[in-house]
Amino acid sequence: MIIEKIVTNIKELDPSELESRHKEKVYLESAHLVKRIQRVETDHGRELGIRLKDNKDLKAGDILFMDDENIIIIDVLSDDLIIISPRSMHEMGTIAHQLGNRHLPAQFEEGDMLVQYDYLVEELLQELDIPFKREERKVEQAFRHIGHSHD
Known part of the structure; x- marks a missing residue:
């Protein structure tokens, strides 16, 4: 799966929208938040390519993918x-x-x-x-x- 834009940030979602979905996280070092093109893996082993069209840094809580059942969220390592x-x-x-x-x-x-x-x-x-x-x-x-x- 190739991610070309951020869906939204979890801060913008109603908590009920998070509860009903299977959550996966992509853990990034803070230095990698500025990379517009990178290959990442979720905590459940799903490989993703990120190729952002917008010249915008990633942030903790950014949602890379969301459908009725699943959600993939950016988290940042300490x-x-x-x-x-x-x-x-x-x-x-x-x-x-x-x-x-x-x-x-x-x-x-x-x-x-x-x-x-x-x-x-x-x-x-x-x-x-x-x-x-x-x-x-x-x-x-x-x-x-x-x-x-x-x-």
């Missing part, structure tokens, strides 16, 4: 993350500037900044005395680098 919890706008600005200079992609959840684990970032946070913790956590979308050049 990432090794650093969860940064700055205490002030000054700390947020300081660490955002430092990580921006390294072109390190980040995501934000509530008051926290999430970055993929890097021992150099861990050392920097310790040196700057900015609160953080290391945690395995699922993210809904890929860590995406923003294109930029220093001309």
Whole structure:
């Protein structure tokens, strides 16, 4: 089966629509959410080809296939993350500037900044005395680098 578009996301479905269907999941690393063409396998052993026509990243909960009896959903494997919890706008600005200079992609959840684990970032946070913790956590979308050049 070739998947060329996302049907919807489970957040958009009524819970009763999920209960009545046989569910299969495709587990992806967050880095693979940006790949428009890939071969994947569901947790039930069904092989799928993904060839998305839209230039849009996959997200956790995206539905690849749905009929009256079955549904195939994207799920994301946990990432090794650093969860940064700055205490002030000054700390947020300081660490955002430092990580921006390294072109390190980040995501934000509530008051926290999430970055993929890097021992150099861990050392920097310790040196700057900015609160953080290391945690395995699922993210809904890929860590995406923003294109930029220093001309």
